Amino acid sequence: MANVSREEIQRLAQRYEQLRKNLQNLGGNTDGTKTELFTIIHKPGWTTVLDVALVHQALDVLQHQTAAIEKLHEAMTAGARNGLEKSAAA
Secondary structure (H helix, E strand, O other): OOOOOHHHHHHHHHHHHHHHHHHHHHOOOOOOOOOHHHHHOOOOOOOOHHHHHHHHHHHHHHHHHHHHHHHHHHHHHHHHHHHHHHHHHO
16 A cells, blocks of 8 residues: 655645634634624514524534534544554554
């Protein structure tokens, strides 16, 4: 098996870190404040029946996508761990 260059490993690490930061930003700002959407939905006049229904549906989709991302991350980690164990045993 060919070795991967340090540059390629660094590129993977950078991409992984950026993805991690992007996912963190969904939960709120880095300073601990809530996201703008959370603030908006509490303002009078915004919350019509249609607005609420749309946001419920969008949040359902985001929840499903987040669960899929978590499962994919778990699979990638398990695969990497397995590859490392097999590499060490060889």
